[in-house]
Amino acid sequence: MISFHNVTKRFGSNFALSDVSFDCKAGSVHALTGENGAGKSTLMNLLAGVFSADGGEIRLRGAPIAPERPADSQRLGISTIFQELTLLGNLTIAENLFLGREPMRRGMVDRAEMRTCARAALARLGSTLDVDTFCGDLSVADQQLVEIAKGVSTDADIFIFDEPTAALNAPEVEKLGELLASLKAAGKLVFYVSHRLEEIFRFCDQVTVLKDGAHVETRPTAGLDRDQLVSLMVGRVLSQFYPERPSGPPGGPVALEVDRLQIEAGGPQVSFSLRQGEILGLAGLEGQGQRSIIRALGGLQPAVAGAVSKHEGSQARKLDLSVVQTVLAGIGFVPEDRKIEGLYLPLSITENIGIGMLRRSSIWQMARTRRDVIASLMARMEIRSTSARQLVGQLSGGNQQKVMIGRWLASGIDVLLLEEPTRGVDVGAKAEIYALLRDFADNGGAVLMISSELLEVLGLCDRILVVRQNQIVAELEGSAASEDEVMRLALTGRAANLAESHA
Amino acid sequence: MTDFATSPSTTTGQRLRAAGSAVASLPFAYAATLILLIAAYFMRPALLSPMLLLLIARQAAPLGLAAIGQSLCMRVLSIDLSIGGVIVGVSYILTGGLLPFSDPVLMLIAIAFGVAVGLLNAFFITRLRASSVIVTLAVTLIITGVAVAFSQLRSPGDAPEMLRQVSRLKIGIVPVALLIWLAVLIPIAVFLRMSVFGRYIDAIGANPRAAWVSGIPYVRVVTVVHVMSSLFAVFSGFLLIGFVGVGSMDLGRDLALNSLAAVILGGVTFGSGKGGVLGPTVAALMLTFSFNLLTSLGLGEPAKLMLQGLIIGVAAAAYSIQRKT
Numbered sequence: 001m002i003s004f005h006n007v008t009k010r011f012g013s014n015f016a017l018s019d020v021s022f023d024c025k026a027g028s029v030h031a032l033t034g035e036n037g038a039g040k041s042t043l044m045n046l047l048a049g050v051f052s053a054d055g056g057e058i059r060l061r062g063a064p065i066a067p068e069r070p071a072d073s074q075r076l077g078i079s080t081i082f083q084e085l086t087l088l089g090n091l092t093i094a095e096n097l098f099l100g101r102e103p104m105r106r107g108m109v110d111r112a113e114m115r116t117c118a119r120a121a122l123a124r125l126g127s128t129l130d131v132d133t134f135c136g137d138l139s140v141a142d143q144q145l146v147e148i149a150k151g152v153s154t155d156a157d158i159f160i161f162d163e164p165t166a167a168l169n170a171p172e173v174e175k176l177g178e179l180l181a182s183l184k185a186a187g188k189l190v191f192y193v194s195h196r197l198e199e200i201f202r203f204c205d206q207v208t209v210l211k212d213g214a215h216v217e218t219r220p221t222a223g224l225d226r227d228q229l230v231s232l233m234v235g236r237v238l239s240q241f242y243p244e245r246p247s248g249p250p251g252g253p254v255a256l257e258v259d260r261l262q263i264e265a266g267g268p269q270v271s272f273s274l275r276q277g278e279i280l281g282l283a284g285l286e287g288q289g290q291r292s293i294i295r296a297l298g299g300l301q302p303a304v305a306g307a308v309s310k311h312e313g314s315q316a317r318k319l320d321l322s323v324v325q326t327v328l329a330g331i332g333f334v335p336e337d338r339k340i341e342g343l344y345l346p347l348s349i350t351e352n353i354g355i356g357m358l359r360r361s362s363i364w365q366m367a368r369t370r371r372d373v374i375a376s377l378m379a380r381m382e383i384r385s386t387s388a389r390q391l392v393g394q395l396s397g398g399n400q401q402k403v404m405i406g407r408w409l410a411s412g413i414d415v416l417l418l419e420e421p422t423r424g425v426d427v428g429a430k431a432e433i434y435a436l437l438r439d440f441a442d443n444g445g446a447v448l449m450i451s452s453e454l455l456e457v458l459g460l461c462d463r464i465l466v467v468r469q470n471q472i473v474a475e476l477e478g479s480a481a482s483e484d485e486v487m488r489l490a491l492t493g494r495a496a497n498l499a500e501s502h503a
Numbered sequence: 504m505t506d507f508a509t510s511p512s513t514t515t516g517q518r519l520r521a522a523g524s525a526v527a528s529l530p531f532a533y534a535a536t537l538i539l540l541i542a543a544y545f546m547r548p549a550l551l552s553p554m555l556l557l558l559i560a561r562q563a564a565p566l567g568l569a570a571i572g573q574s575l576c577m578r579v580l581s582i583d584l585s586i587g588g589v590i591v592g593v594s595y596i597l598t599g600g601l602l603p604f605s606d607p608v609l610m611l612i613a614i615a616f617g618v619a620v621g622l623l624n625a626f627f628i629t630r631l632r633a634s635s636v637i638v639t640l641a642v643t644l645i646i647t648g649v650a651v652a653f654s655q656l657r658s659p660g661d662a663p664e665m666l667r668q669v670s671r672l673k674i675g676i677v678p679v680a681l682l683i684w685l686a687v688l689i690p691i692a693v694f695l696r697m698s699v700f701g702r703y704i705d706a707i708g709a710n711p712r713a714a715w716v717s718g719i720p721y722v723r724v725v726t727v728v729h730v731m732s733s734l735f736a737v738f739s740g741f742l743l744i745g746f747v748g749v750g751s752m753d754l755g756r757d758l759a760l761n762s763l764a765a766v767i768l769g770g771v772t773f774g775s776g777k778g779g780v781l782g783p784t785v786a787a788l789m790l791t792f793s794f795n796l797l798t799s800l801g802l803g804e805p806a807k808l809m810l811q812g813l814i815i816g817v818a819a820a821a822y823s824i825q826r827k828t
Contacts, residue, residue: 327718344709363700
């Protein structure tokens, strides 16, 4: 249906795409994958009319097309669901879904019709959101769902999904799978841009791998396994994606003791301890309270009751949960949205990392920037940049993530709280970040993390606490836990045998 | 960005380009100063005598001081429109004759008043998350209103003798007011460059949300910035009152807007969080010089107003263009 012939795109002197050629069939889900910066988004942007190609040809049913703006590509029957959220916060879900193509009756917007259609579009994704909710009030996951509903409700033949599951939880991903299957059955062509290998294998028929702007391979997913696909993407075999866990039971001294922490008045209390040398994961479905727990510990969200104490040697100190105090006590927080909450994009790498070293200084003191420390840290973390003076805004996602984590490593903290440690990061950088976190723990640090990628939690963590409805329902050993077990606990709050005997 | 020091492979072409873009990123005030001096050379060469230039520099000192404070505010994405109000307040405290104290005590009271205004501004901006434009504008209106009301009971008198002396005194040919400006400017510039406070200002300017999330004492930094800005306004007021010799409720009325213009011309733009102290300083000199040039050309107040409006309008437009790219 669509074929690419020697497609080339330059940005300045850099080739974002060079001589990319492959074909895609109608009635299939075609995965597009590769490391960050491989060119997959650029290629889709050519199809979506965001950029124009510098060379080569894109053919739709044999006829060359060259959409110059997004409207052109919509007219050609191409609908794009972008990774960035494009909803308008002060309009309702229904208004957003039909923005610019509102159903009309006698010259007026037919609001009833609009709401009905909106409900139907959401229902296809298994969502029962109220279509009169303002999009600004939705969680990121719900916004993503609305975004998908918006893209799918147009009458198109070709759909582009750019990292659609970044914010979705497991049941929502499941629904998305059903939606993809129904589009496929209707003879549509779906492009599925993703890093997530399990989704590629589950949803997609064909996979195209790009690397550094060049086409590596287009193959049916049926003939591939996970390791083969990863080595196609990185061009090397990842000997070990997740670092090895330390042998023996995790039994370091307690670093952080959480005692009956209560997030909401009348809500449940959580108690747990985080030990030195371990990586502890909070797992669960989206919106079950993991985020509130980690944000409360970082001092970013107030807690109603409870005590948190930090242990240093034999001393325990009760913490005042404000950001300034927790950072002073040696607890660093890495937010999931690095651009909004984490980094100073207009400042250099040195400034971004160096500011962490000042955490114990008074504002009236002279600032010392240990350039040698930053240089060795950058080398150890393999931060790829032109120099330490490069602006962080110019780095790739993976390198930005490393800078954000590096700020805390350089600052000498010993407890690290992380939200989504590898969101929007390519496979190679993921493995490097995992190794860094393991290294931090091996040197006596304590890591607490939440992640919507269950495999990441299973692969990396020593212990896993499953959170459901703001409560910790189970504690599992990381090396022994299975995906199935965690999902069951997260969904039902019960272990497998109990659930079965109950049923 | 090209790293001159550590990359021996840079070609001459790259260096030239880097040098070119470095020049292009210099504050607009530098080029404008040059243009104005050239224009004056052809139109009013008398303005370029060392004697007059020094007098103009002296005249620029109150604006220069106020611009330092304004630049700090703008670097943490705030703004201080209360400068005018502070100066009116200071003027009334010193010359209103309501408080039965000696001049040095009155000056201390004026300083305390400045600190109080700064704290009030900071409280509303950091704790109540109010818009800095609205808060500081309201504060200036309230102070001016109160001062004008009181001055109708009893009209303001002479400026303290000490301040009038300072405005007149010279060391050699250099006015003392200019030296005071430099004596404040240089330590502040060094402090901002070297201190933790300076780093935090850059961080807050670049991304206030990230600054808060990473544990930077946002409230403390912004509070100190606003207190400093009000203190600079107090000192600016001291110099102005000395120049004029008598108290007036019109004093420093356009200082808030002029300081804003100086900061923008000096290369500190809304929301980029970047900039130093030198740019606004040069811009303060340049603005004062341009007002003198306009006056000498017979285009007084109206041209001055148009110039101020133009500067602020263009700067706001430049900012929104920059944001889109």
